[in-house]
Structure formats: C-alpha cells, structure tokens
Amino acid sequence: MLKMENWSIKALTCSFALLIRWSVSFFDYSGAGKTPMYGDYEAQRHWQEITVNLPVKEWYVNSTNNDLMYWGLDYPPLTAYHSFLCGIVAKYINPDWVALNTSRGYESYQHKLFMRYTVFLADILIYIPAVLWIFNSRKQSSNDSYSFIKCILLTLLYPGLILIDYGHFQYNCISLGFTIMAVASLANCHDVIGSILFCLALNYKQMELYHAIPFFCFLLGSCLRDIKHGGFFRLIKIGFGVIVTFGICWAPFLYSIESTQQVVHRLFPFARGIFEDKVSNVWCALSVVIKWKQVFTRDRILLMCLGSTLIGVLPSSIDLLFRPSFKKFRYSLVNCSMAFFLFSFQVHEKSILIPAISVCLLLPDHPFWCFWFLQISTFSMLPLLIKDGLLIPYISLMIIYGMLYYNFNPGNNVDTRQKSDSTLWIYITERLMFCISTVGVVIxxxxxxxxxxxxxxxxxxxxxxxxxxxxxxxxxTLYFHYCQFTVNTGISNKQSIKSDHNGKSKLDNTESVKSKIAKSKYVKIKKKKQQ
Amino acid sequence: MIGFWSMAVGISLFKLLLLPSYKSTDFDVHRNWLAITHSLPVRKWYFESTSEWTLDYPPFFAWFECLLSQFAVLFDPEMLKVENVDYRSYATILFQQLSVIVTDLVYVYGVKEFCALFVSKTRKSSEKEDILQSPVIYQGRNMSAAFWFATLLNFKHIYLYIAPAYFVYLLRCYVFQSNEEGRIKWRSFSILRLIGLGIIVIAVFTLSLGPFIILNQIPQLLSRLFPFKRGLCHAYWAPNFWAMYNIVDKGLSVTGTRLKLFSVKNITTATMTGGLVQEFDHSVLPSISPIITLILSTVSMLPSLFILWSQPKGVQSFVRALILCAFGSFMFGWHVHEKAILMIIIPLSLLAIDEKKDAQIFLFMSTIGHYSLFPLLYTQFESPIKICLLVLTTLFNFTSLANVHREAWSYTSLPLLSTIESIYLLGVIPLELYSSIGHYILGLNHTLPFLPLLLTSVYCSIGVIYCWIKFYMLSYSDKPKYGKQH
Incomplete structure (x- = not known):
C-alpha cells in the first residue's frame, strides 16, 4: 500500500502549502486604504466591475463609463473573462461590490475575503495540480522519492509567488500554472496540448511572452529534426492548435481591425517609461551612472532595449533550435526569460516571477542554485513588499523556506568526499559565495x-x-547558460536523432541511469583503493 | 528528516504569520490582566472590576502577567491602563502575539524533553498554555514533579482536575514501594518522603497564596477562581455528557409540546446556545446543580485512581490515570470550556507512540477533539486556516503512527481504525460542509442560527464519550502481567 502513503504525503505537502498561503492573506493588499488610486487589488476589482456591467465590445475602449486612466483593462482577454466570472459571483453575493462607477475603492472585510478566495480557488484548481503534474511526470528520472516531494514543496512554497499573489494581490498563479502544465505536457510528449496550454497562459498575461521563444524554438526544432518522420504534420497540428486557441480567446474582439488594434495597444503600452519603480534589471542598475531619460529619446531607448534583448535571447534559443532536447528546453526557459527581464522595456519588479517559475522546474537538477535564485528573486521585491505592509510575512516566509531547503538537503555536506579536488573547490566557492550573498541580503x-x-x-x-x-x-543567467551549453550533448545528440515522438522522456531516464552506473563504478573503484 | 529546532522555529514563524488574524475575547482578557497587574497594587488585583474580564486565575499567573507587563511597557504603555477596555493597538497585538510565541517555547521545551516525534499544534487564541508538568515526571524526578505541579496549579487552577492522579501516583510510587509482584508493600511507607512532598507543596502554595492570606482576601480570591454563577454549559456546548443531556432534554420538550403532554408555558425559551454566558433551566429533565457535577466527576475518576493504585505499571499507568481524570472532569464538569479537551489530547499523544491501542484512541480522539474546537474560531477568514491545520495534523498523525505501528492503509478503513470509526471520522466532512455552507444555502441561518453549533457539539460528544469508554476499558483490561496471576 505504498501508493496510499505516497498519496498522504502529497496531501500533507499541499495542505501545508495552502496553510501558508492563506495565512499570508490575512495581511494587507497593495494600496489598502490609499485613495485615490489604490493598488492592484482595486485594479482587479475594477476589472470585475467593468466586465460585468459593460458589453464585451467596450471592455478595452475608453468611454464615459470606462475611464482607461483609472486602472483600464490592460491584460489579454482571458484575464477579462476571468474577471467577468468573478464579477458575476461578486454581483450575486453583493451587488455593491461591482456597481458601475459607484463601487470605486470599495473595501470591506467581506470583500477582502471574497477576493482572497478567488486567488485561493485559482491556485487550487490550476497552479497546485500543475506543480504536482510536472514533478510527477519527472518522478521516474529522479532517484529517490524524497527528491520529488522536496521539489513539490519548494516550488509550492516559493515565497515570491505567495507574497505577490496572496499579499500584494494578483493572479500570477493562473498564467504560471498554465505554463507549468504546458511544460509538463511537453515532457510527456503531448506537443499540441502543450502549445495550447501555453497559448492560454499567454492569453492570460502577455508577460508570458518571456517564455514564448523557448517554446517556439523547441517545438519548431524538434519538428524540423524529425521532418522525415512526420514532423511536418506535427508542425501543422501545433500551428492549427495555436491559431484556434487564439481565435477562440480573441473571438469577441475580431469583428473589426480597429477593435483588435485597440486591445493590442492596451496590452503593450510603450508610452510608459523604461522601467517602473526600481527594478533589478540592467537599465535600472546602469541608471546610477547614466540618466537614460535625459540622454536618449524614448524611441532610441526602445530600440536599444529591443536590440539588447534580442542579443540576450539569441545564444540560448539558437542552441535550442538546432539541438532541441527537453533538458535544454528547460534551461532555455530560464535563460530567455532572464534575458527579457534584464534587458527589455518597461519591466516590472514582479516580472521576476516568470523566470523564477522556470527556475523552479530545474530544482531536481540544481537544487542549490535554484534555491539561491529563488531567495534573491524574493529579496529583489523587498521595497514593493514593504510598501504593501508585507514585511512580517516576507521575513517569516524567507526563513521558513531556507529551513525547508536545508532540512531537505542534508546530503549537501555528506558526499563531499566522493568528489574530486576540482569539484570540491567549486563546491566550496559556491557555498562561500552563497554565504556572503546571504549576509548581504540580511544586512x-x-x-x-x-x-x-x-x-x-x-x-x-x-x-x-x-x-x-x-x-x-x-x-x-551566466550559470544557467553554461549549464545549457554543457548539458551532456554527446548523448543527447545521438539520442535526439533517434528520439521521435516518444523518445524524450526516455532520454532523461537513460541519462540518469548512465550517471548512476558511472557513480557506482566510481564508488567501487574507490573502495578497492581503500582496501 | 526535519530537525527539531528548525521545526520549532518554523512553527514560531508560522504563528507570527497569524498576527493580523482573529483575536478572541481572551485577547482582551489578557490585556486587561496585564494592565491590572502592572498598574494596581497587589491588594487590589482580585477586586478590580472595571472591565468585565476580571482576574480569575491563581496568583502565579497574575505574577506572570506582571512580569510580562514589564516588557509590554516597551511596546505600548497605553495597553497597561486599566481604563483602556478593548484596547487593540498594533503594538499591543504584536506584543501579545510575541508573548504567546515565546512562552510557547516552554511547551516546545517540554516536548523536546519528551523526545516526542511530533508537535501537536495547539490552536491559537492568544492563550498562554503552560504544559510543563508531564515530561518532568517521566524523568523520574518525583520531587521536582511535585514542585512543578504545585506551581502549575497556581498558574492555572483548571489543572486541579488532574490533581488526584498526581496525588495517588506520588503516594503510591514514591511514598510507598512495590514488591516484585507489583503489590504494595505497606511497610515501605516512608514518612520522610511524605513530609518532603508535603513541605514542597505547602511551600509553593504559601508563596502563591501567602500575600493574600495576610491581606485577608482568600474568600474574594476563591470567588473569582470558582465562579459557579455561570451556567452548566458554556455558550457553545463542549462535547461532553451534558451536551447529550441537553439535547435529550430539548428533544423531550419538543415532542412533549407536540403531543401536548405539558403546556407551552412551562417551557423556557430555547436560548441554551444563545451566545452569552448565562444560566438556564432544563425543561423536562431535572436541572443540574454544581454539586451534582462535582459528585459525578469524582465518581467517574475513582475507578481510574483505583486502577492506578492497585497496579501501577510505571509512568504509563500514571499518564493513563491522568487522562482519565481529565476525561472525567471534561465529561461531567461544571461550565466546561471546550478548550479543556486539549488536556486530554496532549497527554494522549504522549502514549500514542508506545502502544498501538493507545494510538488508536489518540487518532480518533485528536481528530474529533480538534474538530470540536472549530466553532471557537468562527470568523470566516480563519476557516481555511483551521481546516488546513486539522487536515495537516490529522494526516500527519495517521501517516506517522501507521508507520510507527506498521499498519497499512486500506481502502475500507483508515489505518489503525475500524470501518465504523473511520466512517464516523469522515462524517466530519459533510457536517462541516453543512454547517459552513449548506446551512446558509438552505436559508436556515435566520430561523435556526445555532443549529450548526448544536449539531457539531452533539456529533463530537458521541465520539468523545465513545473514546472515554474505550479508554477506560483499555486501562482496565491492560493490566500488567504479574497482576493477572492473582
């Protein structure tokens, strides 16, 4: 009955994750009680108000009843539909919550409860199943059953996402959940389903474009590679799936070119600045030295951003396109999204969640680096969190997360003996750097x-x-680029030629088996020497 | 897998997360006590009644509050003014919460001493729990056990209920010795030890009550500590014998009225769960006076003490007697608070690791007992928290104990439990669904606002009574081997 026990451990993990999530939602949301503009919480409530009261055609259009300057809808249609659904429920419970115009800045205990529940529900329905699915599908490749529980726990308890979704108030769990599901279905070789799921993510939040290039390159690359084994047909299927999904999502806005344009225009507001607040990307960091807005015109900055992002994305995506493998795909997700985050135009500090979630997917392979990344990414949002009054949950979640990591990775110190001198040195330097960086974070x-x-x-x-x-x-970013380019290319090249539709998940298997054999051989040799 | 101290720190941090959550009136109670002990002279402590939450704990607890208040000044001096009734500034909340988290470390220390495999999470309602007594006795340090228990009694007099177990155990196993057959050796009576124990206990009580004896305030103090003016049951019926008694009474009165056996005039209005602490009379069955509850609880404790006296099998029998005393008082006590069930669950958890039979009862009892606390945290924002916590502890208990006792999961029942017990426990799910959602959908929340409370307490009392009987039978039948030869 090992199955049952496994099940109960999973349930334990999830209920722990839910517990932590909900306890964060006791705290304030962004812009609580701050007239006249409030914050993201009010934005979401306002979208419910707009979508429930106005016909679909007017959602993205400025009018007397829809002042776009006041939290106008600037997310893709799926967000609008979601707001519409929530709005209907809200209207059923208490019509005051979504009354047109009069409900602006509505705040109450009951309403906060309702809004928090909508996030909770979305999380339970989309994000948590997605995380369970992806690590479940990778279970065979990992050696021990603990590692998979560990990955689930560390992904579910990532403080950044919890603090933003349950504290600051957003629905990142939905788009990120769809992305994870898409990756999981690609891992199981359901290419069409994967691309459809990714389109859903993209249609929920345009920020998911950060991940679009790896998806594109991976699917195109693997189709081109197998062009003689039905790859072309697969490509057509995928393309068809994507177009249909987009068509359905955008259907109400396709009646005229202007209306479509209007939505697109709302989604990509280039009129805003190069970055908002203080973001941990290259432009903001360099702004210490160069005052961008004074030196260059806006168009010039736009071009610079575009160019540098492209250059940043190229190495990883070209590599993926010509040597597609699932492992590389996962690295590329991190690398491309990081390139976007570091170089692109109008980045928000919350956008770090998008690369962060793809880092979570690497947890089984690089627990140490991923943990480090996730801690720093949460730290980078500290000014925002303090502004929202989330200091206490920030501190407790960071410490809880750190302790979880260290309790689940006792092996970190154990197998140092088995390593050769050079790897040992790398190991020590890594840990040293981590310690210094953590001290910096604390200070x-x-x-x-x-x-x-x-x-x-x-x-x-x-x-x-x-x-x-x-x-x-x-x-x-440099480290994960290094990982992408050094991931055992020898094996994957040979395998990738053979591997057709069903080959990819096997690939991970064989790799791990081989490394296992190599390890055991190494141990044996060492034992002999000792004797 | 998870280090003990990181567990402790983690739980403390989690409690910190609950900072903005719901505070029960106990929060105001403790704030008021802080104010009383800080700003008034000792002679006025038990007379002060500006707030309705008067000081009704023994002196040591008052001193403890006094000690805390020395730190409270640093947070917000306003909270220490007696006139500031229901004062809740952010600093006050932070301070109170931190005081709970820090004093909980005492509990954590106790658990650590016991080398427990798991931490049973007490539900938070700004309540300072000192559960120090149990581990000490396990170390065989009987003298210090007496000292700690006497101290504990002066912290929280609710532990008076389990005092008989302590008394009998110390008398039997410390003052007297056993022979090889487990029989008592009357000749081994040691007057020195008896005097030693007596001196310790009397010393502690003198220290605590002495100042008030000098001030001649003992009657006033006692009237505060034992307020028999309150009703038989708390606003929400604790799941005990009286809950059943009430419901039978209620059922009889309703059917009686329907059948016109007696006139409507005699029936007192149905406000038994009316929310306020008040007295009421039963309509059909005889009303209960405090004396009856006292007699019943004593009678229910006697067999357990007898078992302890006749066949003490080390600490295990002691803990069992302790639990049975707690059970007895919980079952029949006057104005029992539902939180008192923790006094049963926590010692039970100490036994659960050793013996399978105890584990069975513990699993059943902890699930139903924790569930019975649900109505205490009635605010909507806390519902997910309490549900998650219950699921978490219950799942953890089941998984770990199934592992410890090598019991497999099966499809027909939960591990270690029979099918009927499993069905009963799972019945909690529809009950909770009904009381949190179904009741409102049916629109009964205006006509029958207290129905969910009533259902919960009756449902839980069935389980608790069942556990009580089962545990009594277990303690009786599970005699030590040498006892059976005679």
Whole structure:
C-alpha cells in the first residue's frame, strides 16, 4: 500500500502549502486604504466591475463609463473573462461590490475575503495540480522519492509567488500554472496540448511572452529534426492548435481591425517609461551612472532595449533550435526569460516571477542554485513588499523556506568526499559565495527596515537592493547558460536523432541511469583503493 | 528528516504569520490582566472590576502577567491602563502575539524533553498554555514533579482536575514501594518522603497564596477562581455528557409540546446556545446543580485512581490515570470550556507512540477533539486556516503512527481504525460542509442560527464519550502481567 502513503504525503505537502498561503492573506493588499488610486487589488476589482456591467465590445475602449486612466483593462482577454466570472459571483453575493462607477475603492472585510478566495480557488484548481503534474511526470528520472516531494514543496512554497499573489494581490498563479502544465505536457510528449496550454497562459498575461521563444524554438526544432518522420504534420497540428486557441480567446474582439488594434495597444503600452519603480534589471542598475531619460529619446531607448534583448535571447534559443532536447528546453526557459527581464522595456519588479517559475522546474537538477535564485528573486521585491505592509510575512516566509531547503538537503555536506579536488573547490566557492550573498541580503533588509535613508537620497535602499540583485541575476543567467551549453550533448545528440515522438522522456531516464552506473563504478573503484 | 529546532522555529514563524488574524475575547482578557497587574497594587488585583474580564486565575499567573507587563511597557504603555477596555493597538497585538510565541517555547521545551516525534499544534487564541508538568515526571524526578505541579496549579487552577492522579501516583510510587509482584508493600511507607512532598507543596502554595492570606482576601480570591454563577454549559456546548443531556432534554420538550403532554408555558425559551454566558433551566429533565457535577466527576475518576493504585505499571499507568481524570472532569464538569479537551489530547499523544491501542484512541480522539474546537474560531477568514491545520495534523498523525505501528492503509478503513470509526471520522466532512455552507444555502441561518453549533457539539460528544469508554476499558483490561496471576 505504498501508493496510499505516497498519496498522504502529497496531501500533507499541499495542505501545508495552502496553510501558508492563506495565512499570508490575512495581511494587507497593495494600496489598502490609499485613495485615490489604490493598488492592484482595486485594479482587479475594477476589472470585475467593468466586465460585468459593460458589453464585451467596450471592455478595452475608453468611454464615459470606462475611464482607461483609472486602472483600464490592460491584460489579454482571458484575464477579462476571468474577471467577468468573478464579477458575476461578486454581483450575486453583493451587488455593491461591482456597481458601475459607484463601487470605486470599495473595501470591506467581506470583500477582502471574497477576493482572497478567488486567488485561493485559482491556485487550487490550476497552479497546485500543475506543480504536482510536472514533478510527477519527472518522478521516474529522479532517484529517490524524497527528491520529488522536496521539489513539490519548494516550488509550492516559493515565497515570491505567495507574497505577490496572496499579499500584494494578483493572479500570477493562473498564467504560471498554465505554463507549468504546458511544460509538463511537453515532457510527456503531448506537443499540441502543450502549445495550447501555453497559448492560454499567454492569453492570460502577455508577460508570458518571456517564455514564448523557448517554446517556439523547441517545438519548431524538434519538428524540423524529425521532418522525415512526420514532423511536418506535427508542425501543422501545433500551428492549427495555436491559431484556434487564439481565435477562440480573441473571438469577441475580431469583428473589426480597429477593435483588435485597440486591445493590442492596451496590452503593450510603450508610452510608459523604461522601467517602473526600481527594478533589478540592467537599465535600472546602469541608471546610477547614466540618466537614460535625459540622454536618449524614448524611441532610441526602445530600440536599444529591443536590440539588447534580442542579443540576450539569441545564444540560448539558437542552441535550442538546432539541438532541441527537453533538458535544454528547460534551461532555455530560464535563460530567455532572464534575458527579457534584464534587458527589455518597461519591466516590472514582479516580472521576476516568470523566470523564477522556470527556475523552479530545474530544482531536481540544481537544487542549490535554484534555491539561491529563488531567495534573491524574493529579496529583489523587498521595497514593493514593504510598501504593501508585507514585511512580517516576507521575513517569516524567507526563513521558513531556507529551513525547508536545508532540512531537505542534508546530503549537501555528506558526499563531499566522493568528489574530486576540482569539484570540491567549486563546491566550496559556491557555498562561500552563497554565504556572503546571504549576509548581504540580511544586512540590506535590516538597513532598509531600520535605517532612515538620507534626505537627499530617499530611494537609496531600493536602488542598492536592485543593483545588488541585478548583479546576482547576471551571475545566475551566466550559470544557467553554461549549464545549457554543457548539458551532456554527446548523448543527447545521438539520442535526439533517434528520439521521435516518444523518445524524450526516455532520454532523461537513460541519462540518469548512465550517471548512476558511472557513480557506482566510481564508488567501487574507490573502495578497492581503500582496501 | 526535519530537525527539531528548525521545526520549532518554523512553527514560531508560522504563528507570527497569524498576527493580523482573529483575536478572541481572551485577547482582551489578557490585556486587561496585564494592565491590572502592572498598574494596581497587589491588594487590589482580585477586586478590580472595571472591565468585565476580571482576574480569575491563581496568583502565579497574575505574577506572570506582571512580569510580562514589564516588557509590554516597551511596546505600548497605553495597553497597561486599566481604563483602556478593548484596547487593540498594533503594538499591543504584536506584543501579545510575541508573548504567546515565546512562552510557547516552554511547551516546545517540554516536548523536546519528551523526545516526542511530533508537535501537536495547539490552536491559537492568544492563550498562554503552560504544559510543563508531564515530561518532568517521566524523568523520574518525583520531587521536582511535585514542585512543578504545585506551581502549575497556581498558574492555572483548571489543572486541579488532574490533581488526584498526581496525588495517588506520588503516594503510591514514591511514598510507598512495590514488591516484585507489583503489590504494595505497606511497610515501605516512608514518612520522610511524605513530609518532603508535603513541605514542597505547602511551600509553593504559601508563596502563591501567602500575600493574600495576610491581606485577608482568600474568600474574594476563591470567588473569582470558582465562579459557579455561570451556567452548566458554556455558550457553545463542549462535547461532553451534558451536551447529550441537553439535547435529550430539548428533544423531550419538543415532542412533549407536540403531543401536548405539558403546556407551552412551562417551557423556557430555547436560548441554551444563545451566545452569552448565562444560566438556564432544563425543561423536562431535572436541572443540574454544581454539586451534582462535582459528585459525578469524582465518581467517574475513582475507578481510574483505583486502577492506578492497585497496579501501577510505571509512568504509563500514571499518564493513563491522568487522562482519565481529565476525561472525567471534561465529561461531567461544571461550565466546561471546550478548550479543556486539549488536556486530554496532549497527554494522549504522549502514549500514542508506545502502544498501538493507545494510538488508536489518540487518532480518533485528536481528530474529533480538534474538530470540536472549530466553532471557537468562527470568523470566516480563519476557516481555511483551521481546516488546513486539522487536515495537516490529522494526516500527519495517521501517516506517522501507521508507520510507527506498521499498519497499512486500506481502502475500507483508515489505518489503525475500524470501518465504523473511520466512517464516523469522515462524517466530519459533510457536517462541516453543512454547517459552513449548506446551512446558509438552505436559508436556515435566520430561523435556526445555532443549529450548526448544536449539531457539531452533539456529533463530537458521541465520539468523545465513545473514546472515554474505550479508554477506560483499555486501562482496565491492560493490566500488567504479574497482576493477572492473582
């Protein structure tokens, strides 16, 4: 009856994750009680108000009843439909919550409860099943059953996502959940389903474009590779799936070119600045030295962003396109989204969640680096979290997460003996760097909370935090690029030629088996020497 | 897998997360006590009645509050003013919460001492629990056990209920010795030890009550500690014998009225679960006076004490007697608070690891007992928390105990339990669904607002009574081997 026990451990993990999630939702949301604009919470409520009361045609259009300057809808249609659904329920419970125009800035205990529940429900229905699915489908390749529980737990308890969704208030779990499901179905070789799921993610939040290039390159690359074994037909199927999904999602807005244009225009507001607040990307970090807005025109900046992002994305995506394998695909998800985050135009600090979720998928292979990345990514949002009054949950979640990691990875110190000298040195340097970086995080957190900034530089700490995290992010990006290019190409090249539709998941298997054999051989040799 | 201390820190951090959550009136109670002990002289402590939450714990607890209040000044001096009734500033909340988290470390220490495999999470309602007594006795340090227990009694007099177990155990196993057959050796009576114990207990009580004896305030103090003016049952009926008694009474009165056996005039209005602490009379069955509850609880404790006296099998029998005493008082006590069920569950958890039979009862009892606390946290924001916590602890208990006792999961029942017991426990799910959702959908929340409470307490009381009987039978039948030869 091992099955049953496994099941109960999974249920334990999930209920623990839910417990932590809900306890964060006791805290304030963004813009609580701050007239006249409030925050993301009010934005979501406002979208419910708009979608419930106005016909579909007017959702994205400025009118007397829909002032786009006041939290106008600027997410793709799927978000609008979701708001519509929530709005109907809200209207049923209490019509005041979504009354047109009069409900602006509505806040109450009951309403907060309702809004928190909508996130909770979305999480339970989409994100958590997605995480269970992806690590379940990879279970065979991992050696022990604990590692898979560990990955589920570390992914579900990632503080950044919990703090933003349940504290700050957003529905990132939906789009990220769809993305994870898409990756999981690609892992199981359901290409069409995977691409449809990814389209859903894309139609929920346009930020998912960060992940679009790896998906595109991987699917195109693997189809082209197998062009003689029905790859072309597969490509057509995928393309058809994508077009149909988009068509259905956008159907109400396709009646005229202007209306479609209007929606697209709402989704990509280039009129805003190069970055908002203080973001841990390259532009913000360099703004310490160069004042972008004074030196260059907006179009110039746009071009620069576009160019640098393209250059950043190229290495990883070209590699994936010509040597597609599922492992490379996972690395590429991180690398491309990081390139977007570091270089693209109008990045929000919350956008780090998108690369972060693809880092979570690498947890089985690089637990240490992923954990480090996830901690830093949460830290990079500290100024935002403090603004929302989420300092206490931030601190407790960070410590809980760290402790979880260390309790689940006792092996970190054990197998140092088995490693050769050079790997041992790498190991020690990695740990040392991590310790120094953690001390930095602690000091900066304390300084931000306790030390009042000098009067001339009110943004000192947020800026230092973003430069500090940006440095880390560049390091992580380089590391994961290195991983992508060194992932055992010899085997994957041979395998990839043979591997057709069903080959990919086997690939992971054979790799791990081979490394296992190599390991056991190594141990045997060592034992003999000792004797 | 998970280190003990990181578990402790993790749980403390989790409690920190609950900072903005719902505070029961106990929060105001403790704030008021802080204020009383801080700003008034000792002689006024038990006379102060500005707030309705008067000081009704023994002196040591008052001193403890006094100690806490020394730190409270640093957070917010306003909270220490007696006039500030229902004062809830952010600093006050933070301080109170931290005080619970820190004093909980005492509990954690107790658990650590016991080398427990798991931490049973007490539900938070800003309640300071000191459950220090059990582990000490396990170390065989009987003298210090007496000291700690006497101290504990002066912290929270509710532990008076389990005092008989302590008394009998110490008398039997410390003052007297056993021979090889487990029989008592009357000659081994040691007057020195008896005097030693007596001195310790009296010393502790003198220290605690002494100042009030000098001030001649003992009657006032006692009237505060034992308020028999309150009703038989708490606003929400604790799942005990009286819950059943009430429901039978209610059923009889309703059927009686329907059948016109007696006139409507005699029936007191149905406000037994009316929310306020108040007295009421039963309509058909005889009303209960405090004396009856006292007699019944004593009678229900006697057999367990007798078992302990006749066949003490080390600490295990002691803990069993302790639990049975707690059970007895919970079953028949006057104005029992539903939180008192923790006094049963926590010692039970100590036994669950050793013996399979105890584990069975523990699993059943902890699930139903924790569920019976649900109505305490009635606010909507807390519902997911309490459900998740219950699922978490229950699943963890089942999984780990099934592992410890090598019991497999099967499709017909939960591990370690019979099918009927499993069905009963799973029956909690529809009950909770009904009381949290179904009741409102049916629109009965205006006509019968207290029906869910009533259902919960009756449903749980069936389980608790069942556990009680089963545990009594277990304690009786599970005699030590040498006892059976005679």
């Amino acid at each position: 900066l957190t304390l300084a931000t909370v306790l030390v009042p900034p000098p009067e001339r530089l009110p943004d000192l700490f947020p800026l230092v935090i973003s430069v500090y995290s940006c440095g880390h992010f560049i390091l992580f």
